[in-house]
Amino acid sequence: MIIFLLSCCFILYLTPGLHAQQPGFSADKNDSHTHQLTGHWLNEFPFAPSGQTPRIFWQLIEFSGDGSTAHDYFSRDPLLHPAPPYTRVVSAWQAGIFVDPQRTKGTFPVVRLEPSAQINYDTERERFQHITGNFGAQFRRFSVSADGAHLTLSELVVLEVPGNIIISFPTHARDMVFRRLPDPTSVVHPQSWARVKQAPREP
Numbered sequence: 458m459i460i461f462l463l464s465c466c467f468i469l470y471l472t473p474g475l476h477a478q479q480p481g482f483s484a485d486k487n488d489s490h491t492h493q494l495t496g497h498w499l500n501e502f503p504f505a506p507s508g509q510t511p512r513i514f515w516q517l518i519e520f521s522g523d524g525s526t527a528h529d530y531f532s533r534d535p536l537l538h539p540a541p542p543y544t545r546v547v548s549a550w551q552a553g554i555f556v557d558p559q560r561t562k563g564t565f566p567v568v569r570l571e572p573s574a575q576i577n578y579d580t581e582r583e584r585f586q587h588i589t590g591n592f593g594a595q596f597r598r599f600s601v602s603a604d605g606a607h608l609t610l611s612e613l614v615v616l617e618v619p620g621n622i623i624i625s626f627p628t629h630a631r632d633m634v635f636r637r638l639p640d641p642t643s644v645v646h647p648q649s650w651a652r653v654k655q656a657p658r659e660p
Contacts, residue, residue, distance in 0.1 A: 480558035480623045482569055482596070482616070490552035490566055493601045494520045498608050498635035499536070517542070518610075518635065526550045526570065547574040555596065555616065559625045568597045570613070593617075598626065608635040 485491050498518045505511035515531040526549070529535075529542035548570040555567040572592040576585050598611040611630040617623060 478556045478564065480556050482553055482555050482567065484551050484553040484569075491522075493605065494552055494568065494599070494608070495522050496520060496640055497638040499638055500610075500633050500635040501534070502633060517638075520550060520568075524549055524551070541578050543578045543580070545576045546572055547576070548572040552599075555598075555626065557625050558623050562626060565598055565626075566600070567616075568599055568610070570595045570597070596626075598630070598632075606637050608637065609633070610635060 496519075498520070499515065500518075501513050501515050503511045504514050515534055517529045517531070517535060519527045519529075521527075525547070528546040528548070530544040531540070531542050533540065535542075550571075551569045553567060553569060554564055556564050571594050573589065575588040577588070578585055593615070594617050595613045596616045597613060600609045601607070602609075609632050611632050614627055614630050615624065616626065
């Protein structure tokens with residue numbers, strides 16, 4: 458009888474561990490994070506091309522409610538100078554939670570991105586170059602301000618590698634702050650958007 462009671466106590470002691478969250482990504486179940494992120498977000502950032510003086514560039518991210526996203530890069534403020542982006546990255550996206558394998562880092566919201574295409578604009582030849590393929594999943598940690606006007610996104614990081622191996626979120630990942638744009642927004646001329654979406658692919 459004593460052995461039986463001890464066994465029951467041991468099972469009860471282990472039970473909480475069976476329900477502990479496993480390291481890795483899990484998609485948003487109630488869409489709360491998805492609703493927060495859906496929309497257009499603009500950020501400006503300094504960048505120094507090789508051998509040149511640092512200058513300001515702009516990036517615009519559109520998180521669509523259908524699970525697709527377009528990440529555009531501009532050399533001038535797209536709100537003041539409508540023009541095609543010099544680079545667009547097209548991805549599928551999911552909002553969710555990441556449980557870090559290093560337990561001390563805890564759990565935090567992330568966006569999981571699966572890029573499917575990159576479109577580069579050649580300004581000299583005025584042509585678009587398409588690069589497609591399976592680029593692998595990438596992640597961004599995020600937070601949205603209480604008023605919903607600003608979005609903080611980390612740099613892209615890899616948290617999953619083949620073999621179902623989960624990587625701890627790097628501490629050196631830099632954060633960037635985006636501001637929400639009114640919806641719907643017309644950042645570039647409609648003709649330019651059409652050119653990006655329908656441009657013929659390079660052979």
